[in-house]
Amino acid sequence: MHSYDTLFLDRDGVINKKLEGRYVCNFSEFKFITGALDAISELNNIFNRIVIVTNQQGIAKGVMSEADLNILHTQMLNVIEHSGGKIDKIYYCPHLEEMDCICRKPKTGMIKNAIIDFPNIIAENSFLIGDSDTDIKAGKRMSLNTVKVDNAFTLSKWTDSLLAVI
């Protein structure tokens, strides 16, 4: 049993650097944010599980396929595992914003699918970390604790602050 239950991580802007005006379509464009890899493996020690919830409307726009995204994610997971971290599952929304689906954040479908896959999730003991207001909204709708990160206050900085109070 860990101190906290489930950590929901947004991907772009939390784990990897966002690209200006375009989508990360393959692993050569995927650059981990400084400290993110170490942070994930440290967070594995205090969370029961870590999942990623990521909007990827580049798929519906046709700039990448679901197969491209899956390959990218496999490569990302390999690097995370090599640095001693583990992601339990990745949820992505492939839809366009205007499709008004139930999974694209700030909607909560991806988080709800995680609850179906991991029925023991305890919302009040879980966190969602994102860099957009839509991430935070989705987390709040699900009664998760939410943290907004940016270029200065990164996943790594938040991890340090969390470890300091345990």
Place this chain on the structure above:
Amino acid sequence: MKSRIKECISSSVENYTCILNDKNIQANIEKVIALSVKAFKNDKKMLFCGNGGSASDAQHIAAELSGRFYANRPPLYAEALNVNSSYITAVANDLGYDKTYSRMLEACGRAGDILVGISTSGNSKNVIKALEKANEIGLTTIGFTGINAGKMNSICDIIIEVPSDDTPRIQEAHILIGHIICQIIEEEMFPDA
């Protein structure tokens, strides 16, 4: 008096005409049907709640699914949260009326189920609390409301917003939409019935 009767009927016709021309509401009805069929096929259930006229809508729609609509077919698991008056009066009396539906939802709602909250204002506290609890547990949340969706808008996965601010017209549209949903769910679930 005859003219007032006609006024009521034509305001209802006008409301239905708006819905007939409202692509957005029809797209959302389609989403509700698709999610409901998926839930039933996964052995999940549909729950409904509302107050007053919307409480009767809740149990009316639930009954169309668990009983029958047109076809002779197996029952679908659907229930309204307001149907046990002993429970409602006890919880309202002991814990507060706001808790009536969220507590029942906590008892019977499971991840993957669907909760339909019905509130013409979009602000009924006990319905809002039930939708919030449902999100937390992992149910898909659907709101039936009027043109100013109120608090429901930021809570529900899908909002069915009847383009009217007149309570009786909104309620008439809710039961129409409930019937549409029941009919098509039945057809999709039991194509041979």
